[in-house]
Amino acid sequence: MGSVKEKMQNFAIQQALQYIEGNPEENIPKLMALVDRFSPEGWYQSQRSAVREAIRRKDNWYQLILRVYELDPGVRKAFFQNFLMNASLKGSAVQNEVKEREGCNVPWAILLDPTSACNMHCMGCWAAEYGNQLNLSLETIDSVIRQGKALGTYMYIYTGGEPLVRRDDLIRICEIKRKPGPF
Ligand code: SF4
Known part of the structure; x- marks a missing residue:
């Protein structure tokens, strides 16, 4: 509280x-x-x-x-x-x-790529070169956020690949109640 x-x-x-x-x-x-x-x-x-x-x-x-x-x-x-x-x-x-x-900087925001998968081929983007098989597991995403929150990082930005390929897991992450923290 x-x-x-x-x-x-x-x-x-x-x-x-x-x-x-x-x-x-x-x-x-x-x-x-x-x-x-x-x-x-x-x-x-x-x-x-x-x-x-x-x-x-x-x-x-x-x-x-x-x-x-x-x-x-x-x-x-x-x-x-x-x-x-x-x-x-x-x-x-x-x-x-x-x-x-700790004598180190802490990022204000953390960018995560939940997946490399994307059906677009925008010029200059790395996603198409990495194929569609590179995925962070739900547990890994959750662990990154838990560790980040312990350091005071409360902003997470999903990039990719197309993050919504992992829509169900991202919604699940939002539903997971984490403590300690303000969510
Ligand atoms: S990840 Fe984004 S920038 Fe890259 S190919 Fe897909 S839509 Fe384009």
């Missing part, structure tokens, strides 16, 4: 996210202000500046940010909550502890 402070932060984030639903052009700057407010001081400062600059210039990256508002509202809410509460706020605090204790 989270601390009282965590619960209050979680509640504040949920209230703020509810407030900024709708009217993306008006609300994306507010969303960025929210990220700045809840991010630890100095946390990915240059990346956050780049996002702020994209919003100011309304460039191609801004168009990509706008597409977040094309997502299902429930998915968007879960993404923002996980991004702000788990990956940014809670995760970075644990990462800093580990960094000091």
Whole structure:
């Protein structure tokens, strides 16, 4: 169970996210202000500046940010909550502890390739060269996430190959209740 402070932060984030639903052009700057407010001081400062600059210039990256508002509202809410509460706020605090204790950097996000299989042949992509037989087992994916969470990494991005070839296992991973951690 989270601390009282965590619960209050979680509640504040949920209230703020509810407030900024709708009217993306008006609300994306507010969303960025929210990220700045809840991010630890100095946390990915240059990346956050780049996002702020994209919003100011309304460039191609801004168009990509706008597409977040094309997502299902429930998915968007879960993404923002996980991004702000788990990956940014809670995760970075644990990462800093580990960094000091172990003298090493901890990644903010971990990219996994659940499979090399893909039926496309995009130029420059390695997937077609590796065939369709390279797969991480469900147990291996789960183990990577468990180990990562112990270090404070709460953001996992599936690439590939086509990750949805492993759809059933990825959904199973989401269903597995892991402890300790905020999921
Ligand atoms: S994995 Fe992605 S980039 Fe690579 S071939 Fe498939 S669709 Fe294209």
